[in-house]
Amino acid sequence: MKFSLAEWGNQLHSGERTYAIVPKRRMWLTISALALLACVVVLFVRGLNFGVDFTGGNVYQVSNTANPDPAIAEEVIAQFAPEQEARISILGDDDIRVQIGVVDVSVSRQIEEGLAEGYGVDQDSVSSDQIGPTFGAEVGKKAIQSLVVFLVLVALVMTVYFRAWRMAIAGIVALIHDLVFTVGIYALIGFEVTPASVIGFLTILGYSLYDTVVVFDKVRENTENVTSQHRYTYDELANLALNQTLVRSINTSIVALLPVAAILFIGAFVLGAGTLKDISLALFVGMAVGTYSSIFVATPLEVTLRDREERIATHTKEVLDMRASGKSDVVVNEDGQVRVGALQPGGHRGQGAQPKRKGRK
Amino acid sequence: MSTVVKGAKRALIWLGVITVLLYSILALGVLMDKTEFTPGLGLDLAGGTTLILKASPTDNTTIDSSDLNQAVEVIRRRIDASGVAEAEITTQGSDTIVIAIPGHPSDRTIDLIRQSAQLQFRPVLLVGDPNVVLDPSATPTPEASASADPTVSPDPTVSPDPTANPSAAAGESVTGPTASPTPEASPSPEPSASPSANPAPVPGETDPSSYDWLTDDLLAEYKALDCTDPANQGGRDLGDPDAGHVACSTDGTSKLAMGPVELDGSDVKTATSGPEYSPGGTLTGRYEVVLDFNSAGATKFSDVTARLYGFYQADPTDPRAQFAILLDGAVISHPSVMAHITGGTATITGDFTQQEAAELANQLKFGAIPLDLTLQTKNTVSPSLGTEQLEKGLIAGAIGLLLVVIYSIFQYRALALVTIGSLTIAGVISYVMIALLSWGMGYRLSLAGVAGLIIAIGITADSFIVYFERVKDELREGKSLPASIDHGWSRARRTILASDAVSFLAAVVLYVLAIGSVRGFAFTLGLTTLVDVLVVILFTHPVLVLLSRTKFFGEGHHFSGLDPRQLGRSATYKGRGRVVTPEPQAGEASGLTLAERKAAAAKGSQTNGEQK
Numbered sequence: 001m002k003f004s005l006a007e008w009g010n011q012l013h014s015g016e017r018t019y020a021i022v023p024k025r026r027m028w029l030t031i032s033a034l035a036l037l038a039c040v041v042v043l044f045v046r047g048l049n050f051g052v053d054f055t056g057g058n059v060y061q062v063s064n065t066a067n068p069d070p071a072i073a074e075e076v077i078a079q080f081a082p083e084q085e086a087r088i089s090i091l092g093d094d095d096i097r098v099q100i101g102v103v104d105v106s107v108s109r110q111i112e113e114g115l116a117e118g119y120g121v122d123q124d125s126v127s128s129d130q131i132g133p134t135f136g137a138e139v140g141k142k143a144i145q146s147l148v149v150f151l152v153l154v155a156l157v158m159t160v161y162f163r164a165w166r167m168a169i170a171g172i173v174a175l176i177h178d179l180v181f182t183v184g185i186y187a188l189i190g191f192e193v194t195p196a197s198v199i200g201f202l203t204i205l206g207y208s209l210y211d212t213v214v215v216f217d218k219v220r221e222n223t224e225n226v227t228s229q230h231r232y233t234y235d236e237l238a239n240l241a242l243n244q245t246l247v248r249s250i251n252t253s254i255v256a257l258l259p260v261a262a263i264l265f266i267g268a269f270v271l272g273a274g275t276l277k278d279i280s281l282a283l284f285v286g287m288a289v290g291t292y293s294s295i296f297v298a299t300p301l302e303v304t305l306r307d308r309e310e311r312i313a314t315h316t317k318e319v320l321d322m323r324a325s326g327k328s329d330v331v332v333n334e335d336g337q338v339r340v341g342a343l344q345p346g347g348h349r350g351q352g353a354q355p356k357r358k359g360r361k
Numbered sequence: 362m363s364t365v366v367k368g369a370k371r372a373l374i375w376l377g378v379i380t381v382l383l384y385s386i387l388a389l390g391v392l393m394d395k396t397e398f399t400p401g402l403g404l405d406l407a408g409g410t411t412l413i414l415k416a417s418p419t420d421n422t423t424i425d426s427s428d429l430n431q432a433v434e435v436i437r438r439r440i441d442a443s444g445v446a447e448a449e450i451t452t453q454g455s456d457t458i459v460i461a462i463p464g465h466p467s468d469r470t471i472d473l474i475r476q477s478a479q480l481q482f483r484p485v486l487l488v489g490d491p492n493v494v495l496d497p498s499a500t501p502t503p504e505a506s507a508s509a510d511p512t513v514s515p516d517p518t519v520s521p522d523p524t525a526n527p528s529a530a531a532g533e534s535v536t537g538p539t540a541s542p543t544p545e546a547s548p549s550p551e552p553s554a555s556p557s558a559n560p561a562p563v564p565g566e567t568d569p570s571s572y573d574w575l576t577d578d579l580l581a582e583y584k585a586l587d588c589t590d591p592a593n594q595g596g597r598d599l600g601d602p603d604a605g606h607v608a609c610s611t612d613g614t615s616k617l618a619m620g621p622v623e624l625d626g627s628d629v630k631t632a633t634s635g636p637e638y639s640p641g642g643t644l645t646g647r648y649e650v651v652l653d654f655n656s657a658g659a660t661k662f663s664d665v666t667a668r669l670y671g672f673y674q675a676d677p678t679d680p681r682a683q684f685a686i687l688l689d690g691a692v693i694s695h696p697s698v699m700a701h702i703t704g705g706t707a708t709i710t711g712d713f714t715q716q717e718a719a720e721l722a723n724q725l726k727f728g729a730i731p732l733d734l735t736l737q738t739k740n741t742v743s744p745s746l747g748t749e750q751l752e753k754g755l756i757a758g759a760i761g762l763l764l765v766v767i768y769s770i771f772q773y774r775a776l777a778l779v780t781i782g783s784l785t786i787a788g789v790i791s792y793v794m795i796a797l798l799s800w801g802m803g804y805r806l807s808l809a810g811v812a813g814l815i816i817a818i819g820i821t822a823d824s825f826i827v828y829f830e831r832v833k834d835e836l837r838e839g840k841s842l843p844a845s846i847d848h849g850w851s852r853a854r855r856t857i858l859a860s861d862a863v864s865f866l867a868a869v870v871l872y873v874l875a876i877g878s879v880r881g882f883a884f885t886l887g888l889t890t891l892v893d894v895l896v897v898i899l900f901t902h903p904v905l906v907l908l909s910r911t912k913f914f915g916e917g918h919h920f921s922g923l924d925p926r927q928l929g930r931s932a933t934y935k936g937r938g939r940v941v942t943p944e945p946q947a948g949e950a951s952g953l954t955l956a957e958r959k960a961a962a963a964k965g966s967q968t969n970g971e972q973k
Contacts, residue, residue: 005772009830009833010837013834013837014837053738061743061746063743063745063746063749064745095746105468105471105472105739106468109468112741123465124408124464124465124743124744124745125743125745125746126741126743127740127741127742127743127746128739128740128741129738129739129740129741130736130738130739130740131737131738131739131740132735132736132737132738134415134735134737135413135737135738138415138457138737139875139879142454142874142875142879143875143879145874146870146871146874146875149870149874150866150867150870150871153866153870154863154866154867157862157863157866158863161859161862195879196809198879199809199879199882202867202871202875202879203816203867203882203886205867206863206864206866206867206868206886207820207864209860209863209864209867210820210823210860210863210864213856213859213860213863214827214856214860217855217856217859218856221852244834245830247830248826248827248830251772251826251830252823252826252827254768255765255768255769255819255822255823255826256816256819256820256822256823257819258761258764258765258768258819259757259758259761259762259764259765259815259816259818259819260761260815260816260819261761261764262757262758262760262761262764262815263754263757263758263761263812263815263816265757265760266753266754266756266757266760267753267757270753270756271749271750271753274750274808275405275750275808275809275812276750276753276754276757276808276812279809279812279816279882280812280816283816329959342834342837342838
């Protein structure tokens with residue numbers, strides 16, 4: 001049978017098909033915790049590969065050269081800054097990028113002139129980036145400041161909005177999970193960390209929560225009147241919300257990732273290294289992780305926390321007791337699982353469905 | 362026409378009015394030649410040099426925003442003086458200054474910017490007209506009196522050339538308007554037309570007020586200096602602290618020749634400004650600046666004022682009764698000393714407005730807390746690289762947009778038209794907003810900003826997905842399309858507002874706290890989040906409401922994206938007893954209907970009964 005996302009969505013909505021994410025939350029949370037631990041270990045063992053913006057140094061970029069030969073750049077560096085080891089790369093078709101350590105301003109100018117002369121271009125075609133060794137630390141410090149302020153504010157906003165601080169906690173844990181995971185992947189693969197990547201990491205903040213808020217909003221809607229019914233437990237309704245928003249999560253993630261992927265492609269393969277590539281790479285990884293966490297971390301954690309609330313614990317017990325005594329009118333699937341789904345109200349079937357008068361054709 | 366439709370039409374009209382209004386403002390600005398139709402580009406796109414400086418105090422004091430603003434003022438003056446056009450200087454966070462200069466600035470310019478501010482106190486020797494002194498025409502009399510001089514000064518290297526004196530007298534009309542501020546009490550009386558008495562014989566080589574400091578070279582420099590040239594008003598070089606110096610006042614109304622530096626910024630504790638009180642304790646309606654010296658400074662200042670007050674007592678119009686305060690080589694004030702000040706607290710009074718007094722106090726304070734400006738980064742982007750980056754960035758945006766459109770068509774069929782329309786409107790509004798902000802608050806679109814805009818495509822489209830999926834959910838529950846839209850909207854709106862609020866919060870926090878390119882990114886992200894809210898409320902929803910009234914969408918055409926059959930509904934109630942029942946499909950999903958639940962309950966009680 002042809003797979004249709006719409007039909008899959010229907011089945012998830014009605015509860016005909018369910019993925020037991022909340023019931024198996026112990027497993028998912030353990031997996032996530034282990035992955036997180038691995039990330040932290042990798043982070044400490046391998047460390048991050050900080051770019052020139054964090055270590056300090058000079059980067060030159062010559063655009064539109066007629067002959068992108070790295071040897072010319074090597075010669076120029078050997079002439080003006082012989083103690084420096086040059087990292088030279090070719091970007092696109094005709095751009096040359098040269099990276100060296102910290103040199104004096106006057107030396108830097110000589111190198112610029114030398115490169116312009118060597119490649120036979122106007123000096124205006126040479127871009128240079130001179131970074132002091134403290135700049136990266138400064139960016140990093142501000143980033144961490146922003147992070148802390150943001151977390152506090154978001155915790156307040158979410159607590160007010162959802163009227164449940166446990167939801168805020170779960171959302172923020174998911175957020176931290178996304179950040180650590182993304183940074184861990186950076187450490188593992190050895191992607192270069194630049195201020196632009198830091199922008200990317202910080203943007204994950206907003207996006208990861210966006211996703212989480214969408215799922216939580218559905219959880220809240222489904223469980224709004226949870227204690228006034230005794231058909232389903234809080235856990236089951238939360239799991240239903242998760243399944244019902246699955247299509248939405250997938251769609252929003254794909255749509256958000258598409259433009260990021262476009263920038264990543266252009267940034268990495270056409271422009272070479274630079275702001276665009278660094279931002280989009282961090283975002284690409286972060287958004288993918290964010291989608292995972294909004295499903296497999298945020299909601300399971302939220303349910304774990306909410307189950308500690310006395311009101312919900314009592315309610316869960318009552319529902320299960322009723323089920324055991326057979327007073328509950330829940331539909332039980334063949335595999336013995338209770339089928340949880342959106343309830344369908346009875347509908348009008350039209351005049352045609354009414355009984356016909358006898359003797360009338 | 363139902364109220365819903367009316368409301369939808371009204372929302373669309375509002376959107377049209379807002380858009381037209383924004384573009385009209387922009388068009389007006391363009392017509393008045395105040396701005397351009399395209400937003401200003403950051404230097405990483407237009408080409409140029411960006412310097413990021415970190416300001417840190419040289420001692421263990423803390424700096425506040427007024428110190429930083431003062432530093433920006435000083436840097437602006439330095440850059441203007443160096444002849445670089447259109448430099449943009451902004452502050453970021455609490456201690457970062459970002460300077461954007463088009464083109465390749467010279468190393469000298471960069472060094473000039475980096476050096477910390479220098480506050481100097483020099484005794485004034487001559488005050489004169491700001492113009493260049495032309496020897497033959499302007500100074501006939503001085504030459505005459507000059508002949509008398511050599512008798513005064515036996516030292517050949519020193520020539521206390523009285524040329525200066527007549528020119529100072531000629532400049533009297535100039536010192537008048539400057540209303541040169543004076544310490545203590547009233548402003549100094551205007552010097553009378555008569556030149557002051559001949560300079561006294563040289564008292565000693567070390568006396569800073571001695572005319573001995575006026576060497577021939579210095580006098581020539583004094584004559585040649587043109588203080589009507591704005592470049593000179595911004596401060597020239599600092600000069601040798603142990604030699605005489607000539608400089609212009611910052612307002613360009615006078616030029617001064619001065620002795621060696623007697624006090625500097627390290628001697629000043631602080632400076633404040635406030636309204637002036639008469640000795641009787643009533644407000645005089647004027648403003649004054651109070652200068653506090655530290656103990657070392659107080660001792661030095663006492664010596665200086667003792668000497669200068671002597672000149673003042675001898676002749677209140679003697680320029681040597683004044684001391685000049687120089688910030689970065691420009692004379693910011695040259696008050697006469699009207700008392701011997703021993704307590705280390707001086708009051709400068711004059712015809713200050715509140716603002717002028719505050720500015721002078723800030724300048725003094727800034728000189729007193731010298732900030733160390735360290736160059737964090739220097740980033741030069743060639744115009745060709747900038748153009749290439751902008752071009753590739755726009756291509757990336759176009760590809761991203763195309764991918765989103767294709768995916769929406771695949772997912773939502775005809776409903777994708779609403780997505781495309783909404784994205785277009787969002788783009789149109791974002792563009793005009795950026796162009797207007799570029800005009801109004803000097804916003805410059807950077808590469809990171811462009812990235813923010815592209816990423817915003819996805820996040821904006823996300824809010825449509827949240828909405829459409831919500832409507833689909835309502836359809837699945839068997840509501841009619843208008844009812845689904847109505848209900849789905851009230852639910853989705855809440856979700857969209859909550860998630861956008863979180864996104865906006867992130868953008869604001871980043872913008873306020875971060876430095877460098879992060880800000881450009883946060884700015885566009887925050888802006889597009891607001892535009893997203895506007896578009897969803899005033900465009901996406903109203904359009905969907907109107908479309909639901911059409912036959913194509915209302916009856917759930919197969920390609921409308923809102924086909925109830927695809928959403929698992931075999932029948933839709935159309936009202937008035939009519940039900941649309943398409944061919945039932947095999948393996949159709951069934952919900953938890955009342956019948957199913959009753960059957961389950963019956964089964965449950967049955968099994969229960971058996972157990973008993």
